[in-house]
Amino acid sequence: MNNKVIIRRLPTGVPGLDDLLGGGLPEFSFNLLAGTPGSGKTTLAHQIMFSLARPDRRALFFTVLGEPPLKMLRYQQQFPFFDINKINHSIKFVNLAADLIGGNFDRVLARIDEEVQKFSPSLVFVDSFRSVVQSAKTMEAGAIGLQHFVQQLGMQMTSWQATTFLIGEYLAPEAESSAVFTVADGILWMSQLVHRDAMIRKIQVVKMRGQAQSPGVHTFRINDDGVEVFPRAMIKTNLPGDVVVTGDRRLSTGVTELDQMMGGGLPAGYSCLVVGPSGSGKTILATQFLAEGARIGEPGVVAAFEKSPNQLLSHQLNLMVERGEVGYINTRTLDLSIDEILHDLVTMITRMQAKRVVIDSLSGFELALASVFREDFREALYRMVAVLTGMGVTVMMTAELEDHYDFLRFSSYGNAFLADAIIMQRYVELAGEFKRVLSVVKVRGSAHSKAIRFFDIVGDDLQIGDATSDFQGILSNRPHNRQ
Structure with a gap:
């Protein structure tokens, strides 16, 4: 016979976690939620439990903490996933503190098995082993008895017709030497990383039998709704159905003269870098790019990394946001991760079916990243x-550069190679006042104008004037080189 066993996958109810696991938790699996103290293991366990528990799928939660379950639940009740109506019906809490104080590990095992037999749960959670470890130091059985207890409990949990979770606070050396890691079907490792003034929470699927989990370390956050995981965005190439960028279709920037300078507009699917000094008009050009998309029925998304909504949203852009033509992501919060930022962008792009994205600006983007990620800003x-x-x-990014008169550069980060197109804005001094000039530095795979053109800002519009035929004469009036 060749009848393959089908393992059902249970949705965790934790945003982003099912993607990491490969589609959900395998039913009847034995899972270990491990990590450092304060990393969010108990909150994650409660969120999964309240999401899955129902009258025909009951959950049993054992706690070996010294405090009663009601005190622990006092804080868990602040999350919207908590449902008081499930307590003592679909969910039962059992405190093993009294059994543990007696110093007999066998008695604790017997009590756990007895409660499981009486309640017949489909989900079993045992939290947490920090108290057990501390108690073992004063027990006659000591560390050897504790190790035997954990191994026996793990074997018991694998034998029940239930999806089980063992929640433990481990350090890496302990994890490597623990036999329970061998018998576990799934292992989720949670941690929090403090680097300078930033604190980032990380989760890794170390092991998940029978299914392809997402590799690597991913960011998660505990917010007002509970745990939210931001799966690490993976760059996919050469897959069926992938978008192929040919450069044949062009998008208007909203400025006719600039489209002509770029050889017919910005090729669809390109990334365009608009660089220039402060006040040169980068955000205004980006707004016109979005406005042109809204005019022809192409939704857009703008991510603001350094300006507040009142500063960024001009009257024109504010109207587009109100009409639903442009989605706005306010990323003023610091200590974000690239996974979190990308998650918000991809979610809004998908929901709005957006065709144009503006990132304003790369300087603010770097600042918004937690300090631990700023070191890998290029990546x-x-x-x-x-x-x-x-x-x-099609992505348009702005980047601020200090205007130097003695040399040209196109990115303060050395990342100009990432852009398929580059538009440079500069100041020149002419007749005792500053004038703005613009040029198209690069459009990959396309001919473009090499001219340097004057431009000005009129209201909310960027207007390009004639070519500066005598531009060399203008530059001869520039200030001397500055140190």
């Missing part, structure tokens, strides 16, 4: 651009 920027353009959207 983060590369991944973000690759994922967005891989979705087929």
Whole structure:
């Protein structure tokens, strides 16, 4: 016979976690939620339990904490996933503190098995082993008895017709030497990383038998709704159905003269970098790019990394946001991860079926990243651009550069190579006042104008004037080189 066993996958109810697990939790699996103290293991366990528990799928939660379950639940009740109506019906809490104080591990095992037999749960949670470890130090059985207890409990949990979770606080050396890690079907490792003034929570699927989990370490956050996981965006290439960027279709920037300078507009699916000094008009050009999309029925998304909504949203852009033509992501919160930022962008792009994305600006994007991620800013920027353009959207990014008169550069981060097109804005001094000039530095795979053109800002519009035929004469009036 060749009848393959089908293992049902249970949805965890934790945003983003099912994607990491490969579709959900295998039914009847024995899972270990491990990690450092305060990393969010108990909150994650409660969120999974309240999501899955129902009258025909009851959950039993054992706690070996010294405090009663009601005190623990006092804090868990603050999350919206908590349902008081499930307590003592679909969910039962059992406190093993009294059994543990007696110092007999066998008695604790017997009590757990007795409660399981009486309640017949489909889900079993045992939390947490920090108290057990501390108690073992004063017991006659000691560490050897504790190790035997954990191994026996793990074997018991694998034998029940239930999906089980063992919640433990481990350090890496302990994890490597623990036999329970061998018998577990699934292992979720949770941690919190403190780097300078930032604190980031991480989760990793170390092991998940029978299904392909998402590799690597991923970011998660505990917010007002509970745990939310931000799966690490993976760059996919050469897959069936992938968007192929040919450069044949062009998008208007909203400025006719600029479209002509770019050889007919910005190729769809390209990333465009608009660089220039402060006040040169980068955000205004980006707004016109979104406005042109709204005019022809192409929704857009703007992510603001340094300006507040009142500063960024001009009257024109505010109207587009109110009409639902442009989605707005306010990323003023610091200590974000690239996965969290990309998650918000991809979610809004998918929901709105957006075709245009504006990132304003890269300087603010770097600042918004938690300090631990700023060290890998180049890699983060590369991944973000690759994922967005891989979705087929056209990306316009702004970057502020100090205006130097003695040399040219196109990115303060050395990342100009990531852009398929570059538009440079500069100031020149002419007749005792500053004038704005613009040029198209690069459009990959396309002919473009090499001219340097004057431009000005009139209201909410960027207007390009004639070519500066005598531009060399203008530059001869520039200030001397500055140190």
